[in-house]
Amino acid sequence: MKSIVRRVALPIGAAAVLGCSGFAFMAVNGVPESRAGAGESAISGYNVSNIHYTYVDSIGNPHLNYIKSVTFTLDHQASRASAQIHVNQATPWFAYTDCGSPDGGYTWTCSNTNSGAAALAYFPGGAPASDMLNVSAAQ
Template identity: 40%
Template sequence: MFTFRTPKFAALLVIVLVVMLATYAFAASNTVPATYAGEGASVTSGYTVTDVVYTLNATNPSNIDSVTFTLNAPATTVKARLVTTGSYYACSNTSGTTWNCSTTSPQVTVAAANELRIIASN
């Protein structure tokens, strides 16, 4: 059996045991609230754009004042861009799936227009 040779060793052993018990008691008292983590996926499908109409400025027909188009499904937010490096314009729903985008600020010109990019989400 193990015998203590010196009182200093016995005191050191008692101190180590007290520290270990205090550490265990502290660790055992921690609580962690319940949390959630998860992952999911759904199908993402693009819109089909039809019935595109460009409205030219009545005074200066080299300016495009707006573009109107129809989407194949409902959307809540729609933006359009007519120049590759240009601004996106906010569009407003005129009825059902038909949208109109004012392109006057900044003004789009016929010469600069090189694409019709539509971003839509529901």
């Protein structure tokens, strides 16, 4: 009778010990807290003000003033900005993408770093007939 109890009790006891230790190891495995999901919020634009242009006189043609940079102020802080200038129907849009902000994202100065005069927006005769400024900014 003792041998039957040993033969049955030993495997049952071993199974119980192994089963409990397996649960103990599973309890040790942890996953750090994280977040996932989707949300929505309104997207609104920026108000641009205090627009100032820096001109460079054309070498060899004093009747053309090239725009080297444009400075503007945004009503909200931005982490990056760029500008494009369009003088009139006969000219393309000129990109001013070398931008920096001395005050943390409110006032921006954007330059055209291309040294070629053709890459800079120009005003024939010193004053624009019509011009457009396109400012792109992101929070």
